[in-house]
Structure formats: structure tokens, C-alpha cells
Amino acid sequence: MTANVYQLTAKEKRFIGWHFIVAVAALSIGSLFGPFQAMEHAGWDFYEKFLNPIFHSYYEGLTLHGVLNALIWTTFFITGFMTFLIIYGLKRPLRYPKLNALGFWMMVVGLVIASIPILLNEASVLYTFYPPMKAHWAFYVGVTLVVVGSWIEGYGFYLTYYKWRKENPKTRTPIIAFMALITMVMWQIATLGAAAELLVDLIPWSLGLRQGLDPQLDRTYFWWTGHPLVYFWLLPAYISWYTFLPRQAGGKLFSDSLARFSFWLFLLLSVPVGFHHQYVDPGVPEGWKMVHSLLTYSVFFPSMITAFTVVASLENAGRARGGKGLLGWIAKLPWNDPSVLAQLLAGILYFFGGIGGLINASYNINLVVHNTSWVPGHFHLTVSTAVTLTFMGILYWMVPYLTGKELWCKKCAVIQVWLWFIGMTIFSNAMHVVGLLGAPRRTPLGQAPYIPEEWAGHLLRVGIGGIILLISVYMFITIMVGSLVTKKKLSEELEPPVADSLLDPQTTPRWLDHWAPWLIGATILLIIAYGPQLIYQIGTAQFTSPGFRVW
């Protein structure tokens, strides 16, 4: 088949590259405020002393940090990465590149519209924007456009896939495209909750077209989206661990069929788990919290499969490089390659993030940690390390691939990755510990009157971790900018490191390449997990809460 030699055009590379430029730009601003929060905890408050009046408060900073890092950096990176996975995986251009361009520009416009009220301190409502706190309507409209833009890019992927399927009726979907498609479908099912909240409630309410809201119902809408959002971040990292990392490390994907099977399970199980963020909500019955607890445990299972397959693939790589004995293969992995190093260290911290996640999911055990700094401690291991450090690692090979130029200062990249690992270990551990002691999240602890003396040492570690992370993230941004402006061309064009499978993917069972049963299964599970509660909560809703501007 001639299609197998398809290489990305310069135009396609530029289109993907723009996603990454916006993503890294968002990260460069969003990441500035995380360390300011961490330093505030340690007793060094820059908000009052230096940032005022340009940045008005701790909460404006916290909103910027959450929105730009958790929503913008991730969404732009992921849609860009997916565009690559679809084109390179299917070995054909996008079916309707203008449609994808429309989606991208809609996301950019959304980002600008949402940013203005945040920077004017008119939307310091954090990235969860719980009503009845009321932001300026432009904030909600901007966020909506970002989400809808990502949907449109998704439609572009589906149409491309549909065309490819017509041309290749018998071939197994190439795994990188397959995984990207599942992630996008999951995202589109997941964002229905936020879409309902934004379109039916928040936007009309912020424009004065609706008088009151039922905040409990909006929490339920939000968390329909809020947890699978986590999987929208994680799955692209898993894609890299499954299908790029083994090749980068010199080996093969251990099990093609189990990798695919785990992604189907993520499609089924990522969404109907939202009540585990609402264990302490007054308006959700205990029994339904238990149901979602069980489902959350189930979605842990495909992550366990992932852990096995990724480690087995790495062992395969280490042994291929001459590693001997039970653990000798670990030392043989290319730890000096910043892209591999980033993903290995991301995986190590993710191990602890996974354990913490299981604790959070554990129904009544959640009472000990809910809304404490344990939770940001946890998700800085997951979204801010497993995901973000992996994305940085991907960019360390992707940017040279897209530009045809060398990565600027590879040694700096190795140091940057280690600093992230060290800084996050210090920061996250301290946040977990002080959370177990009772420290609330989302709170300028330096000002809180109820902080016992024993917390001081931990809060100091929070600040120190934050400073190390600040250095690391700006090293990353410097390396990115340096790689863009450098004049050193690569001697030959890079080939994307897609791993072969130990077994021929064509022997992967056909049922792992059929969409209908899995989509029907996902719909049924959603109806079971959410249907009765949605009917009940909408049926008994009291739209009594007016909006409040409390910042």
C-alpha cells in the first residue's frame, strides 16, 4: 500500500506546532502562580507585596493557575498531539483540514475571551467555577468555546477515520490513531455534563436571563465532566507510554490486544464515576455514592493493565539493550535521553499518584482527605507529573521532529526533568502530609488563624518544592524557545518513534476494533449510573441561589 509512506507535510506540522505553542505559552503564565501559592504557604506572600495591583489576589492567581495549566495547557497539547496521532497513524491527511483549523481557532478565541475577565479579577472562581459564585459571562462563554472547539477538531478526526475505514476495510486501526479516537470519544461523552452546566445554567444566569440556580445540580453536572477530564489528560500520556516509550527505550509494545482492551475499558468506565468527587455532598444519596465508588474501583483496573504492559515493554527494551538478571534491565534503559527520562520519572511518581487516587476513591476513607491539601498534593502527581512531565517528554522529540532542528541544550533538558521530579516529590509529599493533618485546600494558609505550629515544617517544604518547580518549568520554556529559534538543523529528518508490537496487530481480535458494542455499553452504564439521580435531582431542583461576587 502506497499510503504507508505518508509523511506529514510542512503545513500539517505547522498546524500541530501551533497547538503546542499556545499550550506552552499558557503553561508559562499558569505555572508562574503555582509557586506563588506554594511560597504563600511557606510564609512568603508575594501577592500582597509585589503582584498587587496587576494581579489582584491569591484567588486570581489560583484561577489562572488552574485554568491555564489544567484546562488550556492540556487541551491544546492534547488536540495537537491527537492531530499528529491521527495523521501519522492512519497514514493520510486530515479529511477536512479546514474543519480542524476552525476548531483550533475557536479554542484560541475562547481562550482569549475567558482570559480577559480572569485578568481583570472579574472571574476569580477557580477552574471548578462552582455556582452560586458568579463570574463575568465572558468567562463561561470562553470556556465553552474552548470545549466546543475541541469537539470540532474531534469531528475532523472522526471524518478522517471514516474515510480511512472505507479505504482500508480489513486493516486493524493503527494503534496510535485508535487510542486517540477513543480518547476523543470519551472526552465528547464526558463534556456533556459541563456543556449542560454552562449552556443551560451558567451562561443564561450570568447574562441575567435566569434568576436562580440549584448549586447541587450544577455540582452533579460539573463532576460528570470533572473526573473523566482526568482521563482526558491521562490517556494521551498512556498513549505515549504504550506506543512511543517502548521504541524510544529500544523495545517493542508487549501486548497490542491488552493495550487496546484497556482503552475500551477507559471508554466504558471513565465517565460514570463522578459522584466519587461528591462523597461529602449533601444532595446525593449514600447508595449512589457507593455505586460510583464501585465503578471508580473498576476504572482502576485498566490502569493496572497499563502498568503491567508498560513495565513489561520497558523490560523488553532493557533486555534488548543487554540488561541481565531480575532488575539489571532497568539500568540499561536510556536514562540520559530527556524524553525517556521524563516519561520514566513521570511513571514512578504516577505509581504514588495511583495509590493516592485509590484512597480518594474509597468512599468513607475520602472523609479524611476531602477538600484538604492532600487532594492538590495528589493531582500534582497525576496531572502535573504523570501527564505534564510526559507531555514535556513528548515535546522533547516532537519539537525537533516538527521543526527539523535540534533540541536546544539536551543536557539542560535532562536537568529540567530531574528538577521537576525532585521539586514535585518535595512539594507533593508535604501537601499530602499537611492535608492528612487537616489543612484545607484552596486556602492561603499563611493567613489562616487556625494553623498549628507543627505544620510549619511541612508548609516550608511546600514552598521549597514550589521554587524548584518554578526553576524547572522556566528551564523547560527556555529549552522550547531555544529549540524554536536555534539554527542547528538536524542532519536527517526524525522518524517518529512508534513502537512495533511483539505480536502482529492483525492477529488482534476483530471485536477489539468494533465501535458499536463499546459505545452501547458506555451509554447503558451511564444511564444506570446517572439516569435515576439526574431525573431525581432535576425533578426536585430548587432554583433559589442568586449569584455572588465574593472576591
Place this chain on the structure above:
Amino acid sequence: MANKHESMHIDPYEKTWIIVSILMLIIFFGAVTVAGLSFGVRVPDPVQRVDPNDLAASGTFAEPGLKEVAPKRYEAYIVAQTWSFNPREIQVPAGSIVKFYVTSKDVQHGFKLQNTNVNMQIVPGQVSSLAVKFDKPGEYDFICTEYCGVGHAAMYGKVIVVP
């Protein structure tokens, strides 16, 4: 080479790993369930709806505070508002069981009673409720754990347990 053996290849080690993973999750879930049902470590359940704009109309929140329902058994009705709890201090003797009922007048708040398992989201229109037994005398802070505006960090109260 092609489609002769279409089967999901599972390595023996992988099979073991899968079985162990499933068993582990079943054991954990069982432990959590037992803790909930047998030891009474409960999460909040719907209690009552109220109108956040007119809490007095709800009856129970007309006069927030501590009510003794039986010897050493109390109900505490607490209103969360920006940026304080009303009442901000209650006092009970050691050995008391206190059932907390908390609601909000305005935005969402949190209610976490330090060193106990009481931890609740406070949502306007809803009443959050959990009970706790105070065995040891001392002071137990209850703090707001949900962002509720610029004064959030200062929002707390305390239960004083006297011998």
C-alpha cells in the same frame, strides 16, 4: 501470517497480575463497605431542602445553635456564610454524641471538624449532616474547606469538649 489466529494473547505473568489486581480491588472495596456498614463510618445523605434566602422559614435554622435532645445527645444547627460560622463556638461535655446540621446562606462552603471523620460540602439549598462522638476533652476546630471568597482563610469555629 495474517488473520489465522485471532485471539487475545495474554501472557501467563500478565494473567496472574490481572487476577491479583481484581482480588485486590475486591478486598479493598469489601473493607470500605464493612467500615461503612458495621463501624458506622458514614458519608452525608440527603436530609432536607431549605431556601437559602429565607433560612428562618425552615424552622430548624431560625435559631442556629446547640440543642440537647437527650442526656449527652445533641443536635448542632450551624449556618455557614461569608465568612463565618453561626454559631462559631459550641460547648459539650465529653462523651457526647453531636449530630451536625449545616447549611449555607450564600455560596458553597466546607465543614471539616479537625481530628474527626466529619467532613462535609455545604451547598446552599441543602442541609449537610453527620454525627460524631466526642470522647476526649479538648478543642476541635471546624474549618471552612471550600473556597468561598477572599475571607475564606479566616472562616472557622470550634467545639469545646469539657471534661
